[in-house]
Amino acid sequence: MAESGLNEPNILDELESHLRDELESQLHSGLNPQDAFDAAVQRVGHANVLKHEFSNAITPLDRWKDAVLTLAGIPNHNFATTMNTSHPEPAWATYLKATTFVLPGISLAIFSAIFVIPKLQQICLDAGLPAATAGTFWNLIYSSIQVMLVMLNHGALIATAAILLLLLLEYRVKPWARYRRAALGCGAFVLNSIILLAFFIMFLAAIVAAPAMAHATK
Numbered sequence: 001m002a003e004s005g006l007n008e009p010n011i012l013d014e015l016e017s018h019l020r021d022e023l024e025s026q027l028h029s030g031l032n033p034q035d036a037f038d039a040a041v042q043r044v045g046h047a048n049v050l051k052h053e054f055s056n057a058i059t060p061l062d063r064w065k066d067a068v069l070t071l072a073g074i075p076n077h078n079f080a081t082t083m084n085t086s087h088p089e090p091a092w093a094t095y096l097k098a099t100t101f102v103l104p105g106i107s108l109a110i111f112s113a114i115f116v117i118p119k120l121q122q123i124c125l126d127a128g129l130p131a132a133t134a135g136t137f138w139n140l141i142y143s144s145i146q147v148m149l150v151m152l153n154h155g156a157l158i159a160t161a162a163i164l165l166l167l168l169l170e171y172r173v174k175p176w177a178r179y180r181r182a183a184l185g186c187g188a189f190v191l192n193s194i195i196l197l198a199f200f201i202m203f204l205a206a207i208v209a210a211p212a213m214a215h216a217t218k
Contacts (some may be wrong), residue, residue: 019044098184103197113152117145120202122207141205144198
């Protein structure tokens with residue numbers, strides 16, 4: 001399969017899983033191992049035919065999903081399939097990776113809410129700028145500040161709710177294992193993106209406020 005051009009790990013995992021299932025079925029039917037393997041290969045299909053089918057199955061939406069999952073740090077782009085791969089990732093490893101991805105961003109957000117935001121608010125006030133009263137730009141700044149403050153004031157509650165939700169999904173929703181890796185990866189990517197955007201907007205606010213404050217001081 002790899003020599004014919006089917007070298008995507010997720011596709012090869014799917015085909016291997018199909019082949020193993022079919023081989024087991026043929027063995028149970030009474031065939032000897034060699035005949036069972038040959039029959040299983042015939043049932044799964046030839047490499048060139050499978051390559052053509054998989055290439056036709058890839059849509060622009062699939063490519064977009066692959067791009068998003070790559071940014072989310074998920075090497076296996078198999079977003080969701082109807083079969084298990086031959087090397088599934090343990091649940092603890094997925095949760096550990098997701099925590100590792102989001103912990104730095106959350107820590108910086110809490111640090112900023114405690115030490116940076118009060119100074120930024122004071123700078124805007126001293127500069128005589130309407131930090132949350134006029135214009136889209138200042139409304140964005142106000143929203144960014146609120147994101148940081150929510151993480152500071154309600155972070156423990158949000159974390160508890162997230163943990164309870166994940167426990168419910170893990171033990172009550174059977175298909176969750178199939179979607180766990182992609183869902184956590186996309187969630188970590190979205191959360192980090194929100195935090196980075198908030199940092200960027202506040203940085204712009206400081207740049208805009210500094211000249212105005214200097215002019216007001218003069």
